[in-house]
Amino acid sequence: MLDTMSTSSAPAPGARTRGRPRDPALRERILEAAANLAMASGVELGFERIAQEAGASRTTLYRWWDSPQELLLDAMLERTRWSLDHDSEGTAAARLRAQVVDAVEILSAPDTGRPLRALAAGALTNEKVRTAFIEHWLSPRREVAARILSDGMITGEFRQDLDAEAVIDALFSPIYHRLLLTRMPLGRGFADTLWRIVEPGLSPA
Amino acid sequence: MLDTMSTSSAPAPGARTRGRPRDPALRERILEAAANLAMASGVELGFERIAQEAGASRTTLYRWWDSPQELLLDAMLERTRWSLDHDSEGTAAARLRAQVVDAVEILSAPDTGRPLRALAAGALTNEKVRTAFIEHWLSPRREVAARILSDGMITGEFRQDLDAEAVIDALFSPIYHRLLLTRMPLGRGFADTLWRIVEPGLSPA
């Protein structure tokens, strides 16, 4: 089993260790500082600034994270747990559609969308960040959708020869695309529009 | 009319000017150096390295470009002119599908795909780069597809209530997504798979 909630620095849940225990409040201040800085677009994300904003020592950050982006990833993961809980009621189509709406929700909200841009930027320059981003952010979310798709294919609601990964790409990558590259409007309506385009390709002939 | 072939530094096509004329060969060496460096993944793209690689003076680069990424964009535009020429023969569906295949072609080839990643990374950190990337790279390509979609909607081959921009997103952004973020295979087959998913949403009921 994979721990999706922390990139590198697991404070060892209930493990009683020797030495001085890590200060949870400090960690929280650091994560919040990173999220705040990343929300203010145009600000370069660096250990220097984060430490200053959090009122922490720079060395402390270096101890726990390898890069500012991995730090930010930890912050984002904790702030978006809810999006991984999904209803298992209703048709597969309705559940999948709800996931698309959720994704638009998260990526269009400034306090999550903007940090996600900084995260993606890191993923493009640092392979380690890219790996962590895939492992801890993208994959868990794709798996939720993959599960729903699989259910629908079994019950016959969807066609059985679907390429699940490609369907997920078609449904979700446009949302990332609008957030990251283009400047086209990204709002609730886009989820509907997108769904209307892809949905016909899901149902059996 | 918009000049899509140069971001900032137009050498004024046939304009006879005073002073010493710009050296075209030097410009070419610089563009090539940038493309080569961007192809070697893991290398940070900076004026310093580009100048060194091109055997040019760093000052010269600062004169003509505002950022290494805008320089690289110029290089990419010149190397992918062909992709903007498209056949106007055949059904709209066939022509649109061909565009998807071309896109996969360009983004999966290392000598264009990797530089494009560097370009996208720049677009995520520098708003000016982002603007140039949209204006000179994304928009012209989207317009080709938009034209085909428009044709198909007029002839009745496609449904008339399509949101063209959203269709384009659904068809092309998954390709960028696979190049930039995920590590899923990006090959000829993906174009076909993608098309099979989206195509049903295009034809009239």
Next chain:
DNA sequence: ACACTTAATGAACGCGGCGTACACATATTA
């Protein structure tokens, strides 16, 4: 009590790229 272990701080260092400024050489037009 004491030793031991880990966390957090703060100061300092060298490195490298960035952006700019300046002086100079070169090529072309008026």
Next chain:
DNA sequence: TAATATGTGTACGCCGCGTTCATTAAGTGT
């Protein structure tokens, strides 16, 4: 020949990076 614009080379200060070190703090073990 004068004027103009391109290209070169050097030098400078700045800032963030990544690391090292010494020090203090907060918990464990016997």
